[in-house]
Amino acid sequence: MIRIGITGIAGRMGRLLAEEVVGAGVLAGGTLRPGSAARPPDGVPILADIAALAAASDVVIDFTHAAAVSTHAAALAAAKTPWVLGTTGLFDADEGAVAAAAREVPVCAAPNFSPGVTLLLALAERMAAALPAESYDAEIVEMHHRQKVDAPSGTALGLGRAVAAGRGVDLAAVMESGRHGQTGARKTGAIGFAALRGGQVVGEHTLIFAGANEHIALSHRAFDRRIFAQGAVRAALWLVGRAPGLYTMRDVLGLGAQ
Numbered sequence: 001m002i003r004i005g006i007t008g009i010a011g012r013m014g015r016l017l018a019e020e021v022v023g024a025g026v027l028a029g030g031t032l033r034p035g036s037a038a039r040p041p042d043g044v045p046i047l048a049d050i051a052a053l054a055a056a057s058d059v060v061i062d063f064t065h066a067a068a069v070s071t072h073a074a075a076l077a078a079a080k081t082p083w084v085l086g087t088t089g090l091f092d093a094d095e096g097a098v099a100a101a102a103r104e105v106p107v108c109a110a111p112n113f114s115p116g117v118t119l120l121l122a123l124a125e126r127m128a129a130a131l132p133a134e135s136y137d138a139e140i141v142e143m144h145h146r147q148k149v150d151a152p153s154g155t156a157l158g159l160g161r162a163v164a165a166g167r168g169v170d171l172a173a174v175m176e177s178g179r180h181g182q183t184g185a186r187k188t189g190a191i192g193f194a195a196l197r198g199g200q201v202v203g204e205h206t207l208i209f210a211g212a213n214e215h216i217a218l219s220h221r222a223f224d225r226r227i228f229a230q231g232a233v234r235a236a237l238w239l240v241g242r243a244p245g246l247y248t249m250r251d252v253l254g255l256g257a258q
Contacts, residue, residue: 003028005057010038016229028057054079073097077104085109088154102246111154113231118249128166133189143196151195
C-alpha cells in the first residue's frame with residue numbers, strides 16, 4: 001500500500017484528504033500549520049515538519065499556503081518524495097521552486113483537482129483555438145467563499161491560461177482584471193476576469209465567449225470540497241513511480257499534454 005502524507009492535516013482540506021486516503025492507501029501522517037490550535041484527526045501521526053513527513057511518505061499531498069511552497073519544494077526534492085500540489089496564489093519565485101523540484105521528483109500541480117474542471121480546461125483551450133479573438137471576447141467569472149485570500153482564483157487563472165494557449169498568446173500580455181472607472185473600450189483579444197466573494201461558496205467558474213451574434217458559456221460548480229480531495233488522492237496514487245517532471249490532472253486523466 002502507498003503511504004500518503006498530508007500537509008496541514010488539521011485544516012478543512014486536510015481532514016477531507018485524510019478521510020479519502022483511508023481505503024485508497026496508508027495514511028503516513030501529517031503536519032500542522034505552525035501555531036495552529038486545530039486538532040488533527042484522531043489517531044493520525046503528526047510529524048514535526050515537512051522533511052519528516054517526506055521521509056515517512058511515498059507521496060505528499062499539499063494544499064497549504066503559498067508561503068510554504070518554496071520550503072516544501074526543497075524538502076520534498078531532497079527526500080525524493082513525489083508531490084501533489086494544490087496550493088494556489090503562487091508568485092514567480094514559488095513557481096520557480098516548483099519547477100526546480102520537478103527536476104528531482106514527479107510533481108502533479110493543478111489549480112483544481114476536480115475531473116470536471118480538468119475537462120473544462122481542455123474544452124476551453126479547444127474552443128479558444130476555434131473561435132477567433134477578433135470576433136469572440138473571452139470573459140471569466142468566478143465566485144468563492146468569503147475567506148478566500150487570492151483573486152482571481154487558481155482555477156480562473158487556469159481557464160485564462162487555457163484560452164491563451166488556444167489563441168497562441170501569453171496570458172500576462174492580454175489579461176484584464178478588476179475593471180473600475182473610465183477604462184475605455186474593451187481591447188480586442190483581451191481575456192477578462194471578474195472575482196466575486198461571499199458566503200461559503202465552494203467554487204463556481206464560468207467562461208464566456210461573447211460574439212456579436214452569439215454567446216457560448218462553459219460553467220462548473222463545485223458543491224463539496226470532497227471532489228478536490230478525491231481528485232488529489234487519485235493523482236497521488238498515479239504519481240508514485242513516475243519519472244521526475246511537472247504533471248497536471250490532464251496527465252492523470254489520460255488527456256495528454258496541455
